[in-house]
Amino acid sequence: MANGVARGGAQPAPRCLGQSTPDRIEEIRGAMLAKADEITQVLAGQIPAEKFVQIALTMVATISDWQHREKVLACSTESLVLCVLQAAQTGLRLDGKQATVIPYGQTAQFTPMVKGRIDLILRAQNVAKVVARHVYDCDEFDYMLGTEEWIRHRPALDRPDDARLTHAYAVVTYRDGTQAFEVLDSKRVLTIRSKMAKQPD
Numbered sequence: 001m002a003n004g005v006a007r008g009g010a011q012p013a014p015r016c017l018g019q020s021t022p023d024r025i026e027e028i029r030g031a032m033l034a035k036a037d038e039i040t041q042v043l044a045g046q047i048p049a050e051k052f053v054q055i056a057l058t059m060v061a062t063i064s065d066w067q068h069r070e071k072v073l074a075c076s077t078e079s080l081v082l083c084v085l086q087a088a089q090t091g092l093r094l095d096g097k098q099a100t101v102i103p104y105g106q107t108a109q110f111t112p113m114v115k116g117r118i119d120l121i122l123r124a125q126n127v128a129k130v131v132a133r134h135v136y137d138c139d140e141f142d143y144m145l146g147t148e149e150w151i152r153h154r155p156a157l158d159r160p161d162d163a164r165l166t167h168a169y170a171v172v173t174y175r176d177g178t179q180a181f182e183v184l185d186s187k188r189v190l191t192i193r194s195k196m197a198k199q200p201d
Helices: 021-033 036-043 049-061 066-073 077-090 114-122 186-197
Strands: 099-104 107-112 127-136 140-144 150-154 165-174 179-185
Touching: 021 036, 021 049, 021 066, 021 077, 036 049, 036 077, 049 066, 049 077, 049 099, 066 099, 077 099, 077 107, 107 114, 114 127, 140 165, 150 165, 165 186, 179 186
Parallel strands: none
Antiparallel strands: 099 107, 127 165, 140 150, 165 179
């Protein structure tokens, strides 16, 4: 069973009770570097496997929310190694910007971030540019769908701290000059955020 444990099979080893954070980081490092040859082959020389692993470990070690950091460290070593392999396969770094790790119980899940998703889109030969923006209730914003589609967004010059998110949108510009866009209302944005941050026990 991918990304999981078969019923009746051996359970993946989670973090040992009482194990210090530095010791746990070193344990994970050793398991990841054991896959260095595989990581190097997938990365095709873009970055040394050791550096790729170090970027991931630095991200985990520097998570500001200690409760979230502990949940990540409590994930099985096997699932954390799998996250690094998946990151290498997609060419995204586990740095908290291109991609991150989300704990689901004792299973870590590789999750591309917005920047990483945009980077993946830009790798398509026919894509020239991708722009993603947030819209707040103090901005001027309008858009039209149909045969003549457009977006108009004039951000407020002095956005107040309590400004409320109303929309988010992304615009893709293709190399032939044509464009496509998608607009999400705040409800859909918050729903996506909650799914991304979901951490079931």
